[in-house]
Amino acid sequence: MILPTTNYNPQFDVTRASHVVLTVADISKSLEFYQEVIGLILTERDGKTAYLRGLEEDSHHSLTLELADSTGPQCSQLGFRVRDDEHIERAAHFFENAGLALSWVEVPHQRRTLRVRDPQGVPLEFCSGMTVQLRLHSRVDRHRGGCALRFDHTQVAVPDVRVAAEFYASFGFMISDFSYTPKGDMTSAFMHRKDNPHDIVFGSRRGPRLHHLAYVAEAQNLFRAGDVAASLGMARRVEFGPSRHGQDHAPFIYFRDPDGHRVELLGHPIQIMHFESEPIGRDVTDRAQFAPWGQLAPQEWLAEASTFPGEEVSEPVVPRTW
Amino acid sequence: MILPTTNYNPQFDVTRASHVVLTVADISKSLEFYQEVIGLILTERDGKTAYLRGLEEDSHHSLTLELADSTGPQCSQLGFRVRDDEHIERAAHFFENAGLALSWVEVPHQRRTLRVRDPQGVPLEFCSGMTVQLRLHSRVDRHRGGCALRFDHTQVAVPDVRVAAEFYASFGFMISDFSYTPKGDMTSAFMHRKDNPHDIVFGSRRGPRLHHLAYVAEAQNLFRAGDVAASLGMARRVEFGPSRHGQDHAPFIYFRDPDGHRVELLGHPIQIMHFESEPIGRDVTDRAQFAPWGQLAPQEWLAEASTFPGEEVSEPVVPRTW
């Protein structure tokens, strides 16, 4: 299968996926979930917004919760960091040349920030810096629940994975893993800039929708997160796992937050360096590649996801026959 | 609910559940599973028999595998230890007085051994001692898979849990946990002699059948056992878990061995002393009591079990309506 070509000398340097903005119906209720079960630290809260980060993160926030308006809970932004202010300018040029409408916005605690929607409508936010906080990974007395260490990636359901992969490859994202149908249609693409397999993952499903956001945690704390959820009367928020991924082999557990947004805790991913490894392709019909052992994903994990504001959801272009 | 009365001064002293005899179709294939995935140590193997034990066990065997005859794989014996030779004599008197047919048998590596079937046909073997081996818990270089430490208990499906509970209580078993229907029918009983909640557990199901045998392991090794199973091409032997029990709250994972016998690895159980704690009853319709969080048991976990030689299987007396 011919893969999209990564531009190894991209016009601007995206360093990593860095944050997500979710709208929620009740910030206090969401905070209880994210602080006690997932284990995030609340950096700051004002009237309608709460900013959270993982225990080892020194950036001000990797998850922003905003009080939902009348349209209900959605995912507002997927955030990425670029190298510096020069590169955010270069990013703007790049997206303008690509014919995409962009806007510059003021976001508290972020340096220069621009927003753009990708070709399938995924709302992206790039910024050149954030206020720095003290890392709290050594304050073990404040660790709670799953002890989420750092934001890692998002998974996005899109109608056309190839279109997504080509777009992100055009500004430097590499594919670490992908899957395909026996006919040769691409059904998923794991794409990364930082030194592990995933900053953003695309799956062929009804979309665009946010399937999940993922935080890295110590493997032993995935189980603990489930225990704490049950202790606090949130047992039903555990959706799937703990079990073992087939792709990068990390252990995982998936939760649904009080609004239904899906959050993954995953063990430490393997290191994948740019320029060293080739993408690994897997036949989507070979189940063992995706789940080496353990339970099947429940139906809601396959079907449900968070929408993006103002974006219509379309059926995938590759019919789901597997 | 009125519980069966434990005889606190029983005529003989059963110290613990100690071993299980399973018949299998292919001893080598079973050994690969029990040694590499479960992590048992092979103490000895002769023509048609293999003797295994957990890493910290100094008794010669806690699991005996025998080549199956034409009737196919079954569970031949549930073994218990009594205090000494005097107590095995007292046990014989007790069962004779109870009108049960017993037989004295010679079993390699066991001291005096008698066999008797309980009122519902479960084949029991009591012995007064075993050859002692070196414990291998400190030989970490030899630890494999789930690193099973010691045999803990069996769970037996019986048509009438109350009949079972009354019988075992009559020679000193205490109930740690039990469940009941809203009508007050007993649906499970966890019974113990040693200082944790279970030597033998009865569940109201088609029986008599052996639902599973259980070994204690470090919590972190439950997940590892699943990983090793998958690495060795035995991914489908993982049946259920890892997840968390509701009764004594230990983490668990269930496997099916190559013949379909079910084996549980569970984390360290809590300590329950005789004379200190009251039995804890739970309404069987209250799901949260049984599975605080995580996936539901798959259908085969609910339905399938190993039979005992020569015993007809009957429907439970308490209709399963929950």
Add this chain to the structure above:
Amino acid sequence: MILPTTNYNPQFDVTRASHVVLTVADISKSLEFYQEVIGLILTERDGKTAYLRGLEEDSHHSLTLELADSTGPQCSQLGFRVRDDEHIERAAHFFENAGLALSWVEVPHQRRTLRVRDPQGVPLEFCSGMTVQLRLHSRVDRHRGGCALRFDHTQVAVPDVRVAAEFYASFGFMISDFSYTPKGDMTSAFMHRKDNPHDIVFGSRRGPRLHHLAYVAEAQNLFRAGDVAASLGMARRVEFGPSRHGQDHAPFIYFRDPDGHRVELLGHPIQIMHFESEPIGRDVTDRAQFAPWGQLAPQEWLAEASTFPGEEVSEPVVPRTW
């Protein structure tokens, strides 16, 4: 070496070591240590007394902290459970016949309680029951620091280990492990009633003094307890470990509480049943038997211990030449 003979049909049934009473200079300061670092639950606190228990314990207390009087912090009592009220009476007869002075006392939340000093002056308290509390092992949201699960044993420094071993063997304690000098003098004895290697351990040192009390915890939480201590400014309370014991091979970490009382967290001990295993002897000069790997014990671990009220401390009868 000829070992003291255990009375296998003792006149009364001690079921386990159950609690310790320590006097402390500042109850609030001690509580911060025991709750946040060790992870005990505060069952109840009144003016000058605090009652704590481990996460899986349903007995009201396994550690009592009392405000010290003018003589300073000491260990007031080592507590044991006997089977029931009948057995506490039998215990009284036994100790009277042994020529030991005993006293009946009223202790809040304990049933009938008698006190006696052993032949070397160790203050013992036997009781026939305690108020029962809810176990909190499943309330993972309340787990802190080392997440101590249950009280396990004490280690006592005595001038004459053989005298101690003979006394406790006379009412049913068995020796699981012991050590001896090349000349054949006994230098330590691990003695137990419950199904693991130790309820009370004797070491040949200046005594009588309490060397440490020990709680069982998940192995992974030993390291976490050290981390939490450091996070809370109590780094110097970590005295020794985490490392690995040679005797029963459990991992351990030792802390000193704010008054200098020593507390061990140890991983789950192996199961040792009465009537099954022989005592294991080790030459005290063979270091590998005691510490399979890792750092040596620091000098203060070897030298310091808590005194008992009113007891003079004597040199050990076996000269320490190893």
Add this chain to the structure above:
Amino acid sequence: MILPTTNYNPQFDVTRASHVVLTVADISKSLEFYQEVIGLILTERDGKTAYLRGLEEDSHHSLTLELADSTGPQCSQLGFRVRDDEHIERAAHFFENAGLALSWVEVPHQRRTLRVRDPQGVPLEFCSGMTVQLRLHSRVDRHRGGCALRFDHTQVAVPDVRVAAEFYASFGFMISDFSYTPKGDMTSAFMHRKDNPHDIVFGSRRGPRLHHLAYVAEAQNLFRAGDVAASLGMARRVEFGPSRHGQDHAPFIYFRDPDGHRVELLGHPIQIMHFESEPIGRDVTDRAQFAPWGQLAPQEWLAEASTFPGEEVSEPVVPRTW
């Protein structure tokens, strides 16, 4: 304190520290240690050379063992990866312009490889690629001992840390952490190219010498590595730990291999991105910054290290007064 200035647009792109070459007196003996205790995979062995890699590594080797010549065991090379063949050419230009003698060498399984000594005599090897192997992190049946996942960094003792830091900063290394004397002399520098705190660490000691090489492992496997070492009669190879680092807060354990080369296993380091975080400086006399809790480093950890072929060892320029 004024830090060396990192060149953020370096002339060539070093992507990470990638490998180390050690000479050893007995390859078979070393292999037993590295395979069974550290848990490395043997990729290939020929007459006088063995190539090993961590479980998740797809590069052919991260540790090369070569049979020592008459000068005895030493560290021959510290290896780094550059982006591609174009960048290895650029590297050559850079070092030539810096007035350093370089040599192109043929190394099995490596693409273009050049060697150069840094200003204090540390032998560096840069290569533009390696043969790719299958990652084995999912073959849990083959995991042994500490289950080392991937090579992470080296620590090098040098007489002048500032000279080292300035040199590496000149081609793009950033400082994540450093320490200084109260007088303002730099005593250590943690420098990195990849997304964690360290590819190469410099400490002010007699040098140049290799203090240690480090592999990442799951935290729980550090303790296991010590256990396996003891099981295999290599208990004395455990030099220090397990304990907790103060700098990046990872848990660690140090071993000495059969020739005395020091190997660290450390838990997953935190993520530190270029362009995001400022270097963190610590006063070298503030012990709590370096060891939040636990034992002190033993004397041999402070004093001993591996030499580099042909390099004289000099005293540090900053007198060690702390």
